[in-house]
Amino acid sequence: GAGVSQSPSNKVTEKGKDVELRCDPISGHTALYWYRQSLGQGLEFLIYFQGNSAPDKSGLPSDRFSAERTGGSVSTLTIQRTQQEDSAVYLCASSLMSGGNSPLHFGNGTRLTVT
Amino acid sequence: GENVEQHPSTLSVQEGDSAVIKCTYSDSASNYFPWYKQELGKRPQLIIDIRSNVGEKKDQRIAVTLNKTAKHFSLHITETQPEDSAVYFCAASVGAQKLVFGQGTRLTINP
Secondary structure (H helix, E strand, C coil), X not given: CCCCEEECCEEEECCCCCEEEEEECCCCCCEEEEEXXXXXXXXXXXXXXXXXXXXXXXXXXXCCEEEEECCCCCEXXXXXXXXXXXXXXXXXXXECCCCCCCCCEECCCEEEEEC | CCCEEEECCEEXXXXXXXXXXXXXXXXXXXXXXXXXXXXXXXCCEEEEEEECCXXXXXXXXXXXXXXXXXXXXEEEECCCCHHHCEEEEEEEEECCCEEEECCCEEEEEEC
16 A cells, blocks of 8 residues: 655755645554654654644754644644754654554655755 | 664675674663664665564564663674665664664675
């Protein structure tokens, strides 16, 4: 079946602009995660959703970052007033149950470049 | 807070030799330990995972071992092939909700 879908695949934006990244998880997966991967670096946890609620937002770097999930499905990650240090690949993942007990399935990511 | 340390950061081995990547974790309650492979420009993909109730798991040329007392786990790849070249990430569960990842190991297989 279809995997995790993210859009756009690439986004170039000017410093100070807002961006919205979208994630469409695998159908039936209740848990959804956002991670950030800077060039050549590891996977930095941002936020986790179980259904529509976000029990863990501890990884959001600042109040410029927010995320929501509606209908237990699609999620959007919004970055306001983008800064150059926000440039990275933003990866979304979903899992059948909470990721502490079942594998994460990743999307291809959105490569964000802030100029 | 929760932390996963991964070593080495880079590893180069001759084709046919074995490769070992090691990780340590800090949360004694962690009970799920997956390994992901990320090829250049692609998404991370699960290659093997292990739960805390077993000490070793094997899948063809790949094996993972877990020492809960010492809080470390390792990935072993035998008879390495060029297509094994990639970045490998270990991860450990935290609070049964999320995974915390290591910094990754760039594995290069030399022909």
